[in-house]
Amino acid sequence: MKASVIVFPGSNCDRDIQVALANSMGGPVEMVWHGQTEMAQTDLIVLPGGFSYGDYLRCGAMSARSPIMREVVARAQQGVAVLGICNGFQILLEAGLLPGALLLNAGRNFVCRDINIRVENSQTQFTSRYEQGQILRIPVAHHDGQYFADPDTLAELQAGDRIAFRYCGSAGDESANPNGSIDDIAGIFNDRRTVLGLMPHPERAADPLHGGTDGRGLLDSLVSALS
Amino acid sequence: MRNEPNITPAQVAEHGLSEAEYQTILNVLGREPNLTELGIFSVMWSEHCSYKSSKFWLKTLPTEAPWVICGPGENAGVVDIGDGKAAIFKMESHNHPSFIEPYQGAATGVGGILRDVFTMGARPIANMNALRFGAPEDAKTRHLVAGVVAGVGGYGNCVGVPTVGGEVNFDAAYNGNILVNAMTVGLADADKIFYSAAAGIGNPVVYVGSKTGRDGIHGATMASAEFDDATEEKRPTVQVGDPFTEKLLIEACLELMGTDAIVAIQDMGAAGLTCSSVEMADKGGVGLDLDIDKVPQRETGMTPYEVMLSESQERMLMVLRPGSEDAAKAIFDKWQLDFAVVGRVTDTGRFIGRNNGAVVFDIPVRPLVDESPEYERPWVKTSAPAPLAAVTAPMDHMAALQIMLAGPDLSSRRWVWEQYDNSVMADTVRKPGGDAAIVRIHGSNRGLAITTDCTPRYCLADPHQGGAQAVAEVWRNLTAVGARPLAITDCLNFGNPERPETMGQLVGCIQGMGEACIALDFPVVSGNVSLYNETHGQAILPTPAIGGIGVLDDLEKHADLALRRTDDQIILIGETKGHLGQTIYLRQLLQRQDGPPPPVELAVERHNGDFVRGLIAAGTVDTCHDLSDGGLLVAAAEMAMAGDIGLDLNGPDDPGFWFGEDQGRYLLSVPATLVDAILQQAEKRQVPAQIIGRTGGETLTLNTCEPISLSRLRRSHEAWLPDYMNSN
Numbered sequence: 001m002k003a004s005v006i007v008f009p010g011s012n013c014d015r016d017i018q019v020a021l022a023n024s025m026g027g028p029v030e031m032v033w034h035g036q037t038e039m040a041q042t043d044l045i046v047l048p049g050g051f052s053y054g055d056y057l058r059c060g061a062m063s064a065r066s067p068i069m070r071e072v073v074a075r076a077q078q079g080v081a082v083l084g085i086c087n088g089f090q091i092l093l094e095a096g097l098l099p100g101a102l103l104l105n106a107g108r109n110f111v112c113r114d115i116n117i118r119v120e121n122s123q124t125q126f127t128s129r130y131e132q133g134q135i136l137r138i139p140v141a142h143h144d145g146q147y148f149a150d151p152d153t154l155a156e157l158q159a160g161d162r163i164a165f166r167y168c169g170s171a172g173d174e175s176a177n178p179n180g181s182i183d184d185i186a187g188i189f190n191d192r193r194t195v196l197g198l199m200p201h202p203e204r205a206a207d208p209l210h211g212g213t214d215g216r217g218l219l220d221s222l223v224s225a226l227s
Numbered sequence: 228m229r230n231e232p233n234i235t236p237a238q239v240a241e242h243g244l245s246e247a248e249y250q251t252i253l254n255v256l257g258r259e260p261n262l263t264e265l266g267i268f269s270v271m272w273s274e275h276c277s278y279k280s281s282k283f284w285l286k287t288l289p290t291e292a293p294w295v296i297c298g299p300g301e302n303a304g305v306v307d308i309g310d311g312k313a314a315i316f317k318m319e320s321h322n323h324p325s326f327i328e329p330y331q332g333a334a335t336g337v338g339g340i341l342r343d344v345f346t347m348g349a350r351p352i353a354n355m356n357a358l359r360f361g362a363p364e365d366a367k368t369r370h371l372v373a374g375v376v377a378g379v380g381g382y383g384n385c386v387g388v389p390t391v392g393g394e395v396n397f398d399a400a401y402n403g404n405i406l407v408n409a410m411t412v413g414l415a416d417a418d419k420i421f422y423s424a425a426a427g428i429g430n431p432v433v434y435v436g437s438k439t440g441r442d443g444i445h446g447a448t449m450a451s452a453e454f455d456d457a458t459e460e461k462r463p464t465v466q467v468g469d470p471f472t473e474k475l476l477i478e479a480c481l482e483l484m485g486t487d488a489i490v491a492i493q494d495m496g497a498a499g500l501t502c503s504s505v506e507m508a509d510k511g512g513v514g515l516d517l518d519i520d521k522v523p524q525r526e527t528g529m530t531p532y533e534v535m536l537s538e539s540q541e542r543m544l545m546v547l548r549p550g551s552e553d554a555a556k557a558i559f560d561k562w563q564l565d566f567a568v569v570g571r572v573t574d575t576g577r578f579i580g581r582n583n584g585a586v587v588f589d590i591p592v593r594p595l596v597d598e599s600p601e602y603e604r605p606w607v608k609t610s611a612p613a614p615l616a617a618v619t620a621p622m623d624h625m626a627a628l629q630i631m632l633a634g635p636d637l638s639s640r641r642w643v644w645e646q647y648d649n650s651v652m653a654d655t656v657r658k659p660g661g662d663a664a665i666v667r668i669h670g671s672n673r674g675l676a677i678t679t680d681c682t683p684r685y686c687l688a689d690p691h692q693g694g695a696q697a698v699a700e701v702w703r704n705l706t707a708v709g710a711r712p713l714a715i716t717d718c719l720n721f722g723n724p725e726r727p728e729t730m731g732q733l734v735g736c737i738q739g740m741g742e743a744c745i746a747l748d749f750p751v752v753s754g755n756v757s758l759y760n761e762t763h764g765q766a767i768l769p770t771p772a773i774g775g776i777g778v779l780d781d782l783e784k785h786a787d788l789a790l791r792r793t794d795d796q797i798i799l800i801g802e803t804k805g806h807l808g809q810t811i812y813l814r815q816l817l818q819r820q821d822g823p824p825p826p827v828e829l830a831v832e833r834h835n836g837d838f839v840r841g842l843i844a845a846g847t848v849d850t851c852h853d854l855s856d857g858g859l860l861v862a863a864a865e866m867a868m869a870g871d872i873g874l875d876l877n878g879p880d881d882p883g884f885w886f887g888e889d890q891g892r893y894l895l896s897v898p899a900t901l902v903d904a905i906l907q908q909a910e911k912r913q914v915p916a917q918i919i920g921r922t923g924g925e926t927l928t929l930n931t932c933e934p935i936s937l938s939r940l941r942r943s944h945e946a947w948l949p950d951y952m953n954s955n
Contacts, residue, residue, distance in 0.1 A: 009471070009474075009475055009562065009563065010385070010471050010474050010475070012385075012386070012387020012474065012651055012652075013387070013651060013653075015652070015653075016651070016652060016653035019653065020653065035561075049651075050387055051384070051385040051386075051387070051470070051471065051474070053471065054385055054469070054470060054471025054472075054474075055385070055471075056471065109377070109380075109645075109646050110377075110380050110381075110384055110646045110647075110648070111645055111646070112384075112644075112645055112646070112647060112648045112649055112650065113645050139650050141384070141648040141649075141650060141651060143384070201650070203653055204650045204651075204653050206653075207653070209656050209667060209782060210650070210653065210655075210656075211656075
């Protein structure tokens with residue numbers, strides 16, 4: 001399996017996902033500079049978290065117009081797996097690879113917290129290592145993570161089993177939805193389920209020293225599907 | 228030299244220079260300065276840059292140890308952490324700007340301290356901050372808390388360096404002058420440290436980063452004066468931060484540092500281009516010629532005075548090896564940052580600026596630095612506090628605990644630290660909320676523990692004890708997670724040093740700190756002094772904020788404060804005399820602030836700490852909390868809340884026992900099977916140790932008091948700060 005992580009100016013979780021993926025894959029991960037217009041053959045493209053272009057203008061808006069993104073969109077259309085985490089999710093929306101928008105958190109502040117998400121569809125190359133309905137504990141860290149979609153889009157996502165993860169509570173946890181996302185949505189697929197965008201950071205829950213390894217299943221799922 | 232009007236006494240005063248200082252300038256130059264030169268002298272000789280009031284005393288602090296690679300004097304301190312790696316760290320104040328414009332003041336404070344660290348070749352791996360605000364009732368406090376926290380987060384989160392901990396205090400003494408102290412820790416290869424001494428006659432001097440604008444002109448002078456009613460008008464002297472550019476600058480500099488192009492490098496912080504050039508030239512014993520018109524400028528029509536004194540952010544100055552300019556420029560072009568050759572290293576020993584060929588300043592470097600004033604300001608020793616008057620418990624201990632945990636001093640700071648990204652870089656092992664944060668040394672199984680601490684009310688009552696306590700508490704915080712304490716950085720925040728009483732506080736604190744540093748083998752490797760923290764003559768509490776780091780050789784063996792098991796025994800390490808002077812208990816429940824602070828017995832501190840660290844390193848103890856603000860019962864409740872496991876505690880019915888703030892103490896939670904062995908070891912080592920309780924259940928129980936459910940305790944503990952911030 002070959003995996004490529006796109007590095008935008010201001011990406012700051014690029015190394016984190018590189019390390020986590022390399023651990024899951026047992027091999028190196030290619031880093032691709034945003035200014036390139038071509039990319040070697042790859043089985044997985046990751047748009048990492050961070051603050052590409054400082055979140056100036058609108059989160060992900062400028063990165064979605066980076067030279068490399070033409071190639072990313074073309075590969076996605078060919079069916080190559082694309083994963084966008086946090087800022088990467090924002091870029092996928094701005095690039096039109098996923099529907100909807102991510103707004104300022106309902107609480108109006110940046111929020112960094114370990115939260116619970118429920119696996120809503122375990123029948124995908126991103127989630128096969130999880131049980132349907134399994135609850136994962138994974139950190140979020142974002143300022144603009146409130147997912148929003150118009151009613152038609154939302155109905156489409158729901159009907160097509162395209163909601164990948166929902167924020168959910170556990171006993172004693174009163175703040176299940178950290179950002180006010182519509183329908184508690186934490187991550188969504190495209191219609192072919194080859195593109196996943198999510199706000200939580202699986203790469204920060206991929207090592208026992210992180211305090212949990214619930215994020216590793218997502219990466220391991222990709223490795224088993226794409227190797 | 229361009230002809231300019233003569234300097235008037237009013238201009239000298241406006242630049243914060245005394246008549247005697249101006250006379251020295253005349254002697255150094257052998258003529259009158261022009262306005263640009265006056266500006267250069269004024270910022271170089273400001274309190275902020277010259278340490279003129281504190282230098283004499285700072286020299287008394289211990290700065291050496293076998294593991295210290297670089298002590299104070301460079302951009303940050305450097306310590307050897309083993310395996311060929313070095314930790315580079317420093318804490319710095321950004322108090323005055325943050326009071327005027329809290330978001331940008333705090334944000335640029337974070338940006339400045341990050342640059343101090345990556346300038347030396349380190350990738351920043353953790354941020355901390357120590358914040359002190361006025362009383363919650365003060366009309367401005369809520370606005371300042373909101374702005375500062377958002378600013379700290381806004382900058383650090385965007386740059387992608389985790390903010391892993393810090394402190395937040397409230398006290399009316401900070402009503403007119405908050406404290407924003409930011410600390411950065413970076414990681415470098417021990418043999419790839421970059422310094423600031425310019426060298427190589429003829430070598431190019433290169434400017435990189437953001438363009439220079441008119442922002443922040445005279446920031447260093449502002450930071451060296453008291454506040455008054457006109458302070459709000461100083462808003463234009465607060466710089467504006469651009470964390471995105473900082474992130475690019477970090478990556479570009481680290482990429483360039485991977486080559487052999489850099490001879491010397493220095494960030495442009497306080498006093499901007501002036502201070503960075505002069506320091507580089509002085510350290511290298513060389514001269515520097517600058518072409519001011521070549522400096523990338525954001526605005527048109529800037530005068531040499533403005534360019535030299537601007538404190539625009541995200542800028543660096545470097546001396547490169549000749550011939551390496553093109554390769555270096557390619558890196559900065561890739562990161563879309565300005566890159567300009569703005570001067571040359573010379574053998575003249577002079578700092579010369581030209582604008583379109585005309586000389587606009589010409590100052591000998593050595594005297595500009597060496598002749599800077601140094602004052603042995605008069606000081607009076609703070610008189611010893613009166614003995615503590617009798618204390619009668621106003622209520623039962625559990626009721627007292629509930630009030631304390633739900634008040635401004637001891638309530639949860641979650642509302643603050645959830646706005647900071649604490650897990651980016653994916654190496655955070657222990658997040659905010661514990662005694663010290665732990666970050667993994669990337670790619671290894673070793674870690675760095677990091678903490679900041681200071682108890683200003685102790686420092687006010689007895690500066691000497693307070694200074695020692697701040698250092699000891701930092702050492703204890705690191706010990707409580709199992710780390711071997713290595714070194715500290717200090718951020719000395721005080722009032723006007725021209726008042727002998729204030730100067731006496733500074734002297735007392737430094738003396739106490741120095742004693743503690745020696746006794747604990749815990750040298751000062753970097754720091755910053757912030758004086759004139761007062762408004763209308765009302766000084767802040769003396770606040771020598773201390774940041775410390777320690778190393779963990781095996782991350783599998785560290786301790787955390789959260790209870791992990793039921794049926795553990797709780798062991799109290801250290802002697803409890805029941806010291807109530809200057810405690811939170813007195814302050815919050817009896818509205819009293821009398822008596823001496825708890826004495827710090829440094830030999831005992833070290834003895835007890837070494838014992839606890841040994842237990843953690845041996846893998847015997849994994850749950851530990853140091854005792855500080857609020858005393859034993861507060862610490863025990865924090866352990867129970869963090870682990871969501873109840874506690875049954877027993878002991879004398881004496882507020883001093885449960886709420887006294889005696890130093891050098893720890894609580895351990897230990898499986899019953901290990902208790903005897905630990906108690907025997909303690910006895911052999913003559914470390915006081917006693918069992919005070921047992922874990923289990925869902926309540927906190929103390930003697931015969933009515934038990935409290937943990938969930939209720941946690942609710943009120945967590946609620947205070949968000950409720951306060953959301954109320955009007």
